[in-house]
Amino acid sequence: MRLLDRYLLRELLIPLGYCLGGFLLFWITSDLFVTLEDFRKKALGARDIVDYYLAVLPEFLVLVLPIALLLALLYALTNHARHQEITAIRAAGISLWRLALPYFGVGLLLSGILFLVNEWLVPPGEEKAQEILKRHQPFDPNAPGRNEHRNLYFENTRDGRRWRIGVYHSETGEMSGLGVYPTESGGARPWELRAERARRIEGVWTFYNVLVLQETADPTAPPVPTLRTNLLAVPEFQETLEEINSEIKIRESMTLRAAKKADVPIRDLLNYLRLHPRLSRADWYWLYTKLDGRLAAPWTCVVVVLVAVPFGVVGGRRNVYVGVASSILICFSYFVLQQIGLALGTSGRIEPWLAAWFPNLFFSLIGFWLAIRVR
Known part of the structure; x- marks a missing residue:
């Protein structure tokens, strides 16, 4: 690794750590104020609340990691530009894309981490959080037990x-x-x-x-x-437990018809699609929008780099507050486009791939356009 790359990474990772910790603390604190009364009604103690937030921490991490990366990049690049370091680097014959190479490496690494956390840590974390909320509820002999489902209909249209x-x-x-x-x-x-x-x-x-x-x-x-x-x-019955469990999760989500987020793990979606090769039009759009949304979400970190690098290198005369305001505006615009796309896709108004990938494509094009304009 070149000395320049090590320097750029060091100047990025330090503010990234502060931003990530600060956003997580802010998110947990704001959520605590909203749910504190609910915790009191469920008779949760301090240890229970700590356990609860440790369980939902992966979900919060998925939300704040792209925002923290964006703000850290804008902060680091603005500092480099303010001290004329960007000008010196480019005067040495280093292109903007070569300068951004370590940033893209960080973006790809965080995208991979985001994918793994979203698929393997968030779902069990949500289940654990629900168990903690019910930890001190009085015993009801008529209530379903843990992981127990009653009056279940499971359909295997494949067989x-x-x-x-x-x-x-x-x-x-x-x-x-x-x-x-x-x-x-x-x-x-x-x-x-x-x-x-x-x-x-x-x-x-x-x-x-x-x-x-x-x-x-x-x-x-x-x-x-x-x-x-x-x-x-x-032995002719080939239904697996994973397929049955996926059916339960998908049916619960489809009953709610919630388009707020791509909240169903990919493995559950694929299991359901294998069991149901012939879907209704509404179910087909809903499922494939969720699937494409799940695949598109981790790439947000790479898109953040595409937007932040050309935006940040020209910000030498800006102060840190402009960087914060810019990051908030970019995140808000991305979030609005994402929600609109998922809503249109799950309702069947546009193709699932376009609904899920449009925010990434749109902001990537903006990033390329800004990079071309940077001299």
Whole structure:
């Protein structure tokens, strides 16, 4: 690494650390003021509140990291320009793009971190936070237990089967009070498998206390029992626990139809799409907008570099407050475009890829245009 790159990185990483810590502290403090009454109603103590914010910290990090990078870049570049360092570097024959190379490296690294945090830390963190909120609630014997779902319908359009499940434990995969029947028979049920409980053991669904019913040629006659057994293994049923859990998460999100953010992990979206190759138009737009939004979100850090570098190198006469105001304006504009795009995409008014990627494309073009104008 060249001496210049090390110098530029050092001058960036120090304000980045301060900005990131400051934004996280601000975000947590503002959220605490909003939810403090809710914490009191749920009888949470100081230790519980600390545990809660440690659980949601990855979600806050996803929100503030691009903002912190933008402000740190504008601060560092404005300082370099004010002290004529940018002019000296370019007078030495170093182009703007070469000067920005370490910044792009930081942007790519943070984009990768953002992707990993968003996919692997945020979802379990949200679940942990909900558990903490319920930590001191009085015991209700009639309430569903942890990771327990009742009266669940799981449809596998890929293989043409529907599962009706009385109680499903998403952590263990155990089911009770269930029935399985085909879905591609014009509403009829040529057969139905009923079981007291079921588990997936070594990749094979195993049913206990099974009754298999078969319809007769007479549509008015009741189904005829064709099999009764204590144990039945059905390797033909290829549904996995991951697919069932993804179905639950997607259905909950689709019921809300929330377009505020791309909040469903990619692996859950892909599992759902594998199970449902034939989607309605509304579901297709909703799911693919969420998927493209999930893929586009981490690239925000690279877009931030594209915008900040040409904007910052000409800011030698600006003070730090102008940099703060500029970063707020850029972030607000990006956020508005992102929300408009997701809303239009999930409602089917524009293509999902355009809805998700438009803010990145728009601000990238602005960054390239500003870079061309910089002399």
